[in-house]
Amino acid sequence: MAVKKGHAVLLVVLLQFPFLQAAKILTICFIGGSHYLLMDEISRILHNNGHEVRMFLQYAHSMLPGRPPQQSPYPVSSYSLGEEYIQKYREIFIANQKDFLSGRSDYKNFLNFMTELSYQCNITLHQSEIFSFLxxxxxxxxxxxxxxxxSFLVVEKLxxxxxxxxxxxxxxxxxxGIPGPLSYVPExxxxxxxxxxFFGRLKNTLAFMVSSVIEMKMDALFDQVIDEHFPAGSRPTIADLHLKPELWIYNVDFSIEFSRPLLxxxxxxxxxxxxxxxxxxPELEDFIAESGESxxxxxxxGSMISSLPVEEFLKEMNDxxxxxxxxxxxxYDRSDWPEELNVAHNVRLVDWLSQNDLLGHPKARLLVTHGGLNSLMEAVYHGVPVLGIPLFGDQSENVVRIExxxxGIFIPPEQMKAEKFANTMRKIIENSRYKMSxxxxxxxxxxxxxxxxxQLLGWVEHIIQSGGGGHLRPYSYQLPWYQHWLLDVILFLSICVTVIVYLIxxxxxxxxxxxxxxxxxKQN
Structure with missing residues (x-):
C-alpha cells in the first residue's frame, strides 16, 4: 500500500528526531563567579538530558573563592590567562572594589573592566590548539x-x-532590537x-543617550582584537553580532523585573x-538553633568577593x-579578617555557604546581599526579604526592583553606618509587609x-529541531537604521508638508x- 505524502513527511521528521535529541552543544564561559555558576548549570541540564556537552572555559583560581572543588559531569576545554596576569587582574579588581565601596563607581570603572576583557579576549583567540579541536x-x-x-567573537571564529x-x-x-518605550521602561x-x-522620563531619556555613547565606546575597545584575528573584508562588529543569535535567553523573571514588551x-x-x-x-544547624525564635x-x-578591602566598611557592617x-x-574568608577587629558575638564566618539551602531554612529572616540577580532569585524563590548593598554592574538596578x-530596602555602600544598617535590618525583619511581599x-x-x-531545555531543542531561530527573528534586523526608525518616511512627509505649505x-x-x-x- 502506498504511503501518503503527509505520512512520508512525518516519517522523515520522526526518523530525524532521535538524532536531534542528542545534539553536540558547546557552552562558552570566560568570566567566573555567578557567570560560571549559570553556565555550569546550563551545561549540566543539557548533559543530564542526553546532549553531548562541552564547555570552553577560561579558568582562574579565583573563579569561586572558598568554594570546594566539584567534579564536572561533562568535558571541559580550559586555558589560563597566566599567573602573572591573574595576579595583576586581582589587584585591579580589588582597587575597583574600593571605589565601589566608597561610592565612586561610574562608567569609567566599567570601561576599564571592558578594557581588561578585550585584553583577555586577545589571549583567548590565540588558543589555536583549542580552536582547531573545537x-x-x-x-x-x-x-x-x-x-x-x-564570546560573540569566539563563536563567530568557530x-x-x-x-x-x-x-x-x-x-x-x-x-x-527589543522595544523599550522610555516612558515606562527604565534604562x-x-x-x-x-x-x-516628567523628570523621571527626562532622566530616562538622558540615560538612554549616555548608554548609546557608552556602548559605542565599549565596542571600540574590541576593534584592535577584531583587526588582528579576522581577515579584512569579513571583520564583524560587536553590534552586528548581537543581532546574529538564533535566540536570546535572559536570566530574569517578572517576579523581579518590570513588565515590558518583548520579541x-x-x-x-x-x-x-x-x-x-x-x-x-549539623554545625550550622546547631548555630541556628541557638537563635531561638529570632x-x-x-x-x-557575591560569589567572587570573599573579603572586603575597605576595613572601615567592614567594621560598620560588623558593628x-x-x-x-x-x-x-x-x-567571608576568615584568613582575611583584620586581626584588630573582633567578630561580633552573634556572627559565624564561613569560607563558603550554600545560600539556597540557608534561605530555604524556616528560621531564615533576611538576606543581606550585594544584589546579584542569582542571590535575589533565590531570595524570591524562598520568600525571604532582602537588604541590598549594591557594589557594581547591574546590582544597583536589581535592588531598585526589589525595593x-x-x-526589601537597599543602602548605597557609601552610606554604610552601623546604626543605620541595624535600624534598616530591624525595619525589614519586624515589618510584616516585607515578608508578605x-x-x-x-x-x-x-x-x-x-x-x-x-524552559531552557525546551527552547534549546526547539532551535535545534527547527533548524535555527530565523522564524522568531523580526525583519527589523535586516532593515537599515534609517528605515528602522522611519527616518526616510519622516523626511518624505516633511518634504511634502514643506512643499504644500510653500504652495499655500x-x-x-x-x-x-x-x-x-x-x-x-478702482481707486484710480
Missing part, C-alpha cells in the same frame, strides 16, 4: 555568556550557530522604576539556580550585626507553568497681491 568537533549549537563581547544567554536584566535591550543605570513622572526571539527563564532547600550542615540572617556579597538579636551566617516590589513574589515565581530548567503661502500671496491690485485700479 572546529573538528563540528558542534550543532553553542550557548554563550552574552555579557562578555569576546562558525557555530548560537544562543546568547544574558546573565542579568535586559540591559542590552536596545542593541538586541540601565537610571535607577528608575517603571512609574516615572519572539527573546525568552526569559530566571531562577536556574533556585532549588528546594536541602538540610544544612532566627538568623544570611550574608553574602551593625552586633546590635541585632538574630544570629548571622556570613560568607519597588516592597520585599516576598511570599507574594515567591508565589509568582513558583507558579510558572514550566520550571526554568524545562504663495497662493495666498498671489491672491493678496491681486486683491490689492484690483483695489488700486
Amino acid at each position: 572546529k573538528e568537533e563540528k558542534y550543532d549549537l553553542a550557548i554563550i555568556d552574552a555579557f562578555n563581547p569576546c 562558525g557555530i550557530p548560537f544562543i546568547a544567554f544574558c546573565p542579568g536584566l535586559f540591559i542590552n535591550a536596545g542593541r538586541v 540601565y543605570k537610571s535607577s528608575l522604576t517603571d512609574r516615572m513622572d 519572539p526571539n527573546v525568552q526569559w527563564i530566571g531562577g536556574l539556580l533556585t532549588k528546594p532547600a536541602k538540610p544544612v550542615t 532566627g538568623f540572617i544570611v550574608v553574602t556579597l 551593625g550585626f552586633a546590635k541585632m538579636p538574630q544570629k548571622v551566617i556570613w560568607r 519597588a516590589k516592597n520585599m 516576598a511570599m507574594k513574589q515567591s508565589a509568582i515565581l513558583r507558579s510558572r507553568p514550566f520550571p526554568p530548567d524545562r 503661502v504663495n497662493v495666498i500671496r498671489v491672491l493678496i497681491y491681486l486683491m490689492f491690485s484690483n483695489r488700486k485700479q
Whole structure:
C-alpha cells in the first residue's frame, strides 16, 4: 500500500528526531563567579538530558573563592590567562572594589573592566590548539555568556550557530532590537522604576543617550582584537553580532523585573539556580538553633568577593550585626579578617555557604546581599526579604526592583553606618509587609507553568529541531537604521508638508497681491 505524502513527511521528521535529541552543544564561559555558576548549570541540564556537552572555559583560581572543588559531569576545554596576569587582574579588581565601596563607581570603572576583557579576549583567540579541536568537533549549537563581547567573537571564529544567554536584566535591550518605550521602561543605570513622572522620563531619556555613547565606546575597545584575528573584508562588529543569535535567553523573571514588551526571539527563564532547600550542615544547624525564635540572617556579597578591602566598611557592617538579636551566617574568608577587629558575638564566618539551602531554612529572616540577580532569585524563590548593598554592574538596578516590589530596602555602600544598617535590618525583619511581599513574589515565581530548567531545555531543542531561530527573528534586523526608525518616511512627509505649505503661502500671496491690485485700479 502506498504511503501518503503527509505520512512520508512525518516519517522523515520522526526518523530525524532521535538524532536531534542528542545534539553536540558547546557552552562558552570566560568570566567566573555567578557567570560560571549559570553556565555550569546550563551545561549540566543539557548533559543530564542526553546532549553531548562541552564547555570552553577560561579558568582562574579565583573563579569561586572558598568554594570546594566539584567534579564536572561533562568535558571541559580550559586555558589560563597566566599567573602573572591573574595576579595583576586581582589587584585591579580589588582597587575597583574600593571605589565601589566608597561610592565612586561610574562608567569609567566599567570601561576599564571592558578594557581588561578585550585584553583577555586577545589571549583567548590565540588558543589555536583549542580552536582547531573545537572546529573538528563540528558542534550543532553553542550557548554563550552574552555579557562578555569576546564570546560573540569566539563563536563567530568557530562558525557555530548560537544562543546568547544574558546573565542579568535586559540591559542590552536596545542593541538586541527589543522595544523599550522610555516612558515606562527604565534604562540601565537610571535607577528608575517603571512609574516615572516628567523628570523621571527626562532622566530616562538622558540615560538612554549616555548608554548609546557608552556602548559605542565599549565596542571600540574590541576593534584592535577584531583587526588582528579576522581577515579584512569579513571583520564583524560587536553590534552586528548581537543581532546574529538564533535566540536570546535572559536570566530574569517578572517576579523581579518590570513588565515590558518583548520579541519572539527573546525568552526569559530566571531562577536556574533556585532549588528546594536541602538540610544544612549539623554545625550550622546547631548555630541556628541557638537563635531561638529570632532566627538568623544570611550574608553574602557575591560569589567572587570573599573579603572586603575597605576595613572601615567592614567594621560598620560588623558593628551593625552586633546590635541585632538574630544570629548571622556570613560568607567571608576568615584568613582575611583584620586581626584588630573582633567578630561580633552573634556572627559565624564561613569560607563558603550554600545560600539556597540557608534561605530555604524556616528560621531564615533576611538576606543581606550585594544584589546579584542569582542571590535575589533565590531570595524570591524562598520568600525571604532582602537588604541590598549594591557594589557594581547591574546590582544597583536589581535592588531598585526589589525595593519597588516592597520585599526589601537597599543602602548605597557609601552610606554604610552601623546604626543605620541595624535600624534598616530591624525595619525589614519586624515589618510584616516585607515578608508578605516576598511570599507574594515567591508565589509568582513558583507558579510558572514550566520550571526554568524545562524552559531552557525546551527552547534549546526547539532551535535545534527547527533548524535555527530565523522564524522568531523580526525583519527589523535586516532593515537599515534609517528605515528602522522611519527616518526616510519622516523626511518624505516633511518634504511634502514643506512643499504644500510653500504652495499655500504663495497662493495666498498671489491672491493678496491681486486683491490689492484690483483695489488700486478702482481707486484710480
